[in-house]
Amino acid sequence: METLKYDFVIVGSGLAGIAAAYLLSSHGSVLLLSKDFPTESNSFAAQGGMAAAIGMDDNVNLHAKDTLETGNGLSDPRAVQCLAETAPRIVHWLQEIGVSFDQSSTGQISLGLEGAHSRRRILHAGGDATGRKLMEALMVALKERPNIHQLVNMHVLTLLQNQNGRVIGARAQFANRTQEKIEFYARRAVILATGGVGQLFQRTTNPRGATGDGLVLAYDAGASLRNLEFIQFHPTTLYFNGFPAFLISEAVRGAGGILVDDFGEAVMKDYPLRDLEARDLVARKIYQRMQEGRHVYLDCRHIQNFQQKFPNIFARCISYGIHPTRDLLPVFPAAHFMMGGIATEMNGQTDVEGLYAIGEVACTGAHGANRLASNSLLECLVMAFALDEHFRSENNEESEVNVSLTQYQMERIPDSQELLDQVQKVMWKAVGIVRDQCSLDKGLKTIVELQQKHPQSGLLCTARWIIASAISRQESRGAHFREDFPVPDPRLHHVDTWLRREEFPSIYKDACDDFNISQKIRRLSVVMAEV
Structure with missing residues (x-):
């Protein structure tokens, strides 16, 4: 089997992935792996703008306040403040790399108003083509970095770990050459930037690649997942x-x-x-x-x-x-955005050494139970910035990878369109806009039955986790609305749902000294019993 080594291996080529690739190329060689071309990503299709408190009547504290209020009691104040404070710097950086934001008749950046924002703070580029304009500027910038290598039409089967559990690479195969597998090793880090889960639902704004692959890769490697029940449906x-x-x-x-x-x-x-x-x-x-x-x-x-x-x-x-x-x-x-994801800090750090996650696949706590409009493109870039700063530290020098000591997890095979169609119907009924115990139980039963027929399916794992998380949260909060529990439970204010493989050290404990996620003590146990 062919093996290749880089300093950083990034999985996913949306805005978070290509921004991280551009920034991390200052610290070493970068491999950018993706199922689809960057132009097929959710980021490229994003019509909405990017929020930043740059108006005369605005400030970062107001931006943070609006974000916290929309998060319905589940937002991490540290993550929210980081998001709001970094936004103006992101705007300046984007202008430096060639992004031209739409302007008013006076020549100033035009600021729009969107839902739950108390001020006009939404920047657009190209009218309703903001995501495309940001992506195009970064794709041009990538071409100027010869140490960035890109491979498209790659399906990542599993992450590679050493004997201590550190993630050291990924095994993948070309979509059109199913027998050929390649192992890509990372001297410094593997970064997941695989996007959301919208394709699990019958109606979605997400592209075909948004099937939750990163969640499964991280879970199989022992990483914690957080608040998967919170799926935002764009009105x-x-x-x-x-x-x-x-x-x-x-x-x-x-x-x-x-x-x-x-x-x-x-x-x-x-x-x-x-x-x-x-x-x-x-x-x-x-x-x-x-x-x-x-x-x-x-x-x-x-x-x-x-x-x-x-x-x-x-x-x-x-x-x-x-x-x-x-x-x-x-x-x-339609299903639009996943507030939950792989539990991370703002710099993308997970609770597995060597593994990072950024963008929609990550859950920093910044969005809480419901994302504020136009904070998603912003979060992609804020996390890429924080990741870059993290690897500027002298404590994050590269380490040589010993290929002979690689540990392997189960390989997740690509799912068929037929199976995806089945899952979409189940998920729309079970964990759609409005939920209840009956629909959740029926959905979970069907997914478990499908898992018995398709044990290597990552798609079914993700579907099951989302339903199980929704069953565990017996209240309505933000995007998670249950007709049988129609109001928020004050006891669950700042209580997250967490999930991790049983064979890895339990996260259900009173302290976690090596992983500094705020509110880490208060957790809901996700129900994963067989039906």
């Missing part, structure tokens, strides 16, 4: 049967778009922030209207210069035969 995607969900950015509501039903009644009229309430609330209200047999639409007809502000949304609507300035846009929520 507004174009609703056409037979067509994939297409995101209608929250910025459209920030520009004045109004949600209405068949009778022209404003869906959010009874709430203080109306259409700019937090995403979890707006998504549930749309879902409830549709359960009553109504349809919900986004009325954008009064928004001036719609085509100029939202060129990609305008073009997609026209392709569906809808004119945004004349017609109502039919919308429905």
